[in-house]
Amino acid sequence: MFDDRSPIYRQIAEQIEADVLRGALGADDQVMSTTKYAAFHRINPATVAKAFQQLVDDGLLYKRRGVGMFVSPDAPETLRERRRKTFFTDVVDPMVAQARTLRIPAGELIDRITELSTGEEQP
Amino acid sequence: MTTRVAKRWPLLRVLLSAHLTFLALLWAMFTLLVLVVTSILVWTNADTDNIMHLLSVQAPRWLLFGLGLDAVSTYLRIHLSHGRTRREFTGQALAHAGILSGAAAFLITAGYAMEFGLRSLYAVFDWRSRAPELDPATLPQVFGTFWLSLLMWMVAGLVIGLGFFRSPAHGIFSIPVGIVIVLPSVISNRNAGMPFLGDWVVDLDLGPGEILAISAVILVASAGLLRRGVRGVPMRTSAE
Amino acid sequence: MSMVVEVDQLTLRYHDVTALDEVSCTLTGGKIYGLLGRNGSGKTSLLSVLAGYREHTDGQVRIGGLPVFDNAEVTSRVCLVRGSGDATQNSLKVADVLEFAAILRTSWDSDYAAELVELFSLPLNKTVGSLSHGRRSALGIVIGLASRTPLTMFDESYLGLDAPTRYKFYDAVLAEAMAQPRTIILSTHLIEEVSALFEEVLILDDGKLVLHEEAETLRASGCAVTGDAEVVDRFVDGLRVLGEKRLGRTKSAMVYGDLDAEQRAGASAAGLDLGPLALQDLFVHLTEPGDPS
Numbered sequence: 001m002f003d004d005r006s007p008i009y010r011q012i013a014e015q016i017e018a019d020v021l022r023g024a025l026g027a028d029d030q031v032m033s034t035t036k037y038a039a040f041h042r043i044n045p046a047t048v049a050k051a052f053q054q055l056v057d058d059g060l061l062y063k064r065r066g067v068g069m070f071v072s073p074d075a076p077e078t079l080r081e082r083r084r085k086t087f088f089t090d091v092v093d094p095m096v097a098q099a100r101t102l103r104i105p106a107g108e109l110i111d112r113i114t115e116l117s118t119g120e121e122q123p
Numbered sequence: 124m125t126t127r128v129a130k131r132w133p134l135l136r137v138l139l140s141a142h143l144t145f146l147a148l149l150w151a152m153f154t155l156l157v158l159v160v161t162s163i164l165v166w167t168n169a170d171t172d173n174i175m176h177l178l179s180v181q182a183p184r185w186l187l188f189g190l191g192l193d194a195v196s197t198y199l200r201i202h203l204s205h206g207r208t209r210r211e212f213t214g215q216a217l218a219h220a221g222i223l224s225g226a227a228a229f230l231i232t233a234g235y236a237m238e239f240g241l242r243s244l245y246a247v248f249d250w251r252s253r254a255p256e257l258d259p260a261t262l263p264q265v266f267g268t269f270w271l272s273l274l275m276w277m278v279a280g281l282v283i284g285l286g287f288f289r290s291p292a293h294g295i296f297s298i299p300v301g302i303v304i305v306l307p308s309v310i311s312n313r314n315a316g317m318p319f320l321g322d323w324v325v326d327l328d329l330g331p332g333e334i335l336a337i338s339a340v341i342l343v344a345s346a347g348l349l350r351r352g353v354r355g356v357p358m359r360t361s362a363e
Numbered sequence: 364m365s366m367v368v369e370v371d372q373l374t375l376r377y378h379d380v381t382a383l384d385e386v387s388c389t390l391t392g393g394k395i396y397g398l399l400g401r402n403g404s405g406k407t408s409l410l411s412v413l414a415g416y417r418e419h420t421d422g423q424v425r426i427g428g429l430p431v432f433d434n435a436e437v438t439s440r441v442c443l444v445r446g447s448g449d450a451t452q453n454s455l456k457v458a459d460v461l462e463f464a465a466i467l468r469t470s471w472d473s474d475y476a477a478e479l480v481e482l483f484s485l486p487l488n489k490t491v492g493s494l495s496h497g498r499r500s501a502l503g504i505v506i507g508l509a510s511r512t513p514l515t516m517f518d519e520s521y522l523g524l525d526a527p528t529r530y531k532f533y534d535a536v537l538a539e540a541m542a543q544p545r546t547i548i549l550s551t552h553l554i555e556e557v558s559a560l561f562e563e564v565l566i567l568d569d570g571k572l573v574l575h576e577e578a579e580t581l582r583a584s585g586c587a588v589t590g591d592a593e594v595v596d597r598f599v600d601g602l603r604v605l606g607e608k609r610l611g612r613t614k615s616a617m618v619y620g621d622l623d624a625e626q627r628a629g630a631s632a633a634g635l636d637l638g639p640l641a642l643q644d645l646f647v648h649l650t651e652p653g654d655p656s
Contacts, residue, residue: 006582006583006639007579007580007582007583008559008579008582009579035541038537038541039534039537039538039541041559042530042533042534042537042559042560043559043560044395044537044559044560044561044562044578045537045540045541046394046562047559047562047578047579050579130466133466133467134467136466137463137466137467140462141455141459141463197452197454197455200449200450200452201449201450201452201463201467202467203415203416203449204416204442204443204448204449204450205442205450205463205464205467205468205510206414206415206435206438206439206440206441206442206467206468206469206510206512207435207438207439207467208433208434208435208438209433210433211435354433355418357377357411357416357417357418358411358416358417358449360407360411360445360446
C-alpha cells in the first residue's frame with residue numbers, strides 16, 4: 001500500500017486527504033490513532049506522527065488533548081481550495097500536452113469536457 | 124514490564140538443572156544394568172571383577188569430562204547471550220563442577236553400597252561373588268577418591284571446552300593441559316585404560332597426601348587458567 | 364539509564380580480516396533502526412560488539428555512557444539474536460531454552476514469552492534441533508522480544524520464516540516498540556518488506572558505515588534521472604551519482620541528494636525525466652562492489 005519511492009508520511013497525508021475529499025471522513029470525525037494507524041499499516045509510528053502533524057499544521061486535523069485527532073470542519077473546503085490552485089498545472093496542463101503529442105485537436109478535447117460536464121449535471 | 128528480584132548464581136542453577144537430571148537418569152539406568160549383569164555373572168559363577176570395575180571407573184570420568192565440555196560449549200553461549208558476563212562464568216562453572224562431581228561420586232558410592240546389600244542377598248541363595256570383598260568402612264574413602272578424580276576430569280572438560288570455544292588452535296593446545304589436570308586421578312586410580320600414557324605413572328607410587336596436594340595445586344592453577352581464558356573470549360557465530 | 368548508543372572510530376579485526384573499519388555513529392534510542400548491508404558487510408560484527416559478544420580492536424563503544432564489553436550493567440539491558448539465536452541450542456528442549464532464559468535474563472517476561480510461543484505455535488516439548496529452520500528463528504524472536512531489553516537487536520532473524528510468520532514478527536516488533544520505549548535494531552538485506560518499520564537506516568558496506576539517515580529523508584533523497592545520455596551526463600555533473608544504466612542512447616543515472624526547484628525545472632526543460640528512487644535501489648547502488656563512492 002505504501003511504497004518506498006517517496007516519503008511515507010506524504011503518502012499517508014495524501015490518503016487521509018483523499019478520504020476527506022471523498023467524504024469517507026466527515027467534519028469532526030475522529031481519525032485512527034497514531035499507534036493504531038501504524039500497527040494497521042505496519043509503519044513506523046514516528047512516520048505516522050509526522051504525517052498527522054503535517055495535517056494539523058495544514059489545518060486539516062485538530063487535536064483534542066487525551067482524546068485524539070479529528071477532521072477540521074473546514075477541511076474539505078481547505079482541500080478543495082488547495083487542489084483547485086494546482087488543478088490546472090497538475091492535471092490540465094499534462095493532459096493538453098499529451099493531447100498535443102497524440103495530435104488530438106483542442107476542439108475535440110473541449111467537446112469531450114463539455115459532454116462530460118453536462119452529463120454530470122443531469123440526474 | 125515485570126520486575127523480578129535478581130536470583131543468585133543463575134548459571135549454576137541452570138547448569139545443575141540441566142546436568143543433575145541427566146546424571147541421575149544415566150546413573151539409574153547404568154546401576155540397573157550393572158546389578159542385572161553382575162547378578163547374572165555371579166549366578167553363572169563367572170569372573171565379575173574386571174569389567175565392572177573398569178566400567179565404573181572409566182564411564183563416569185568420561186561422562187563428567189563431557190559435561191565439562193558441554194558446560195562451556197552450550198552454556199557459556201547461553202550465559203553470554205542473556206547478557207551475563209564472562210567474569211561471572213568461572214566461579215559458577217567451577218562450583219558446578221564441584222557439586223556435580225560430588226553428586227556423581229555419591230551415586231557411585233551408593234552403587235557400591237548396594238553391592239554390599241546384594242552380597243547378603245547372594246548369601247541367601249548361596250551364590251558366591253568372586254569379586255574381592257569390600258569393607259563398608261572404606262565407603263567414605265571410595266566417595267572421596269571418586270569425588271576428587273571426577274572433579275579433575277570435569278575441570279579438564281571445562282578447560283578443553285573453553286579452548287575450543289576460543290578457537291580450534293586454542294582447543295588443540297588445551298588438550299595436553301587437560302591431560303595434566305587428570306594425571307593425579309590417573310595415578311590414584313591406577314592407569315585404567317588411559318590412552319597414550321604408560322604404566323610409569325602407577326610406578327610413582329604417591330601417597331594420598333601427596334596426591335591431594337598435587338590436585339589442589341592443579342585445581343588452583345586450572346581456576347586461574349579458566350579465569351584468564353574466559354576473560355576476553357569472543358562469542359563466535361555458529362557459522363564462523 | 365538512557366540507551367544512547369555511541370560508536371566512535373570503531374574497528375574490529377579478527378582472523379586477519381577487518382570486519383569493521385572506523386565506524387562512527389550515534390543512535391539516540393527509542394527508535395526502530397534498520398541496519399542494512401550485504402552478506403559479510405559487517406552487520407553481525409557491529410551488533411556483536413554492541414551486545415558485548417566480542418571485544419572491539421580499536422575506537423570506542425558506549426551504551427548509556429558506559430563501556431559495553433563484559434559490563435553487566437550494560438549487557439543485562441542488551442539482547443542480540445543472531446540468526447536463530449545463541450540461546451537456542453540444538454540439544455535443548457524449547458521449554459528448557461525458555462526456562463533458562465527466565466533464570467539468566469533479569470528482565471525476562473514469562474507471560475509475554477508464553478503469549479509469543481502461542482503466536483508462533485512453538486512446540487515446547489521438542490528439542491530445538493528437531494525444529495524447522497523457521498521455527499528455530501521464531502524461537503530466537505521469542506527470546507529477543509520476551510527479554511524486554513531496552514536495546515534489542517535481531518540479526519537476520521527472519522531467515523527461514525514464511526511470509527505470514529514474518530508479518531507476525533514485524534507486527535510484534537512494532538507493537539513492542541510502541542508499548543514501551545525500546546530501541547530495536549533489525550539487520551537485513553531484504554529491505555522492501557520491512558523498510559516502512561524503520562525510523563532510521565544505517566548502511567554498512569565492507570566494514571564501513573556508508574550511510575546513516577532518517578528513513579523518510581532517504582526516501583526523498585534519491586532520484587533517477589533518465590534521458591539522452593549526453594544531456595544526463597551534463598545534468599548530473601557535480602551531483603553525487605550512485606549508479607548508471609545505459610540502453611542505446613538512453614541513460615539513467617541514480618542521483619543521491621535532494622534536487623532543488625531550479626534543478627528540477629532545468630531537468631524538465633532539458634527533456635529529462637525525473638523519477639523517484641526506491642530505498643532498495645538506493646541500497647543496492649550504495650553497496651555495489653567497486654562502487655566509486
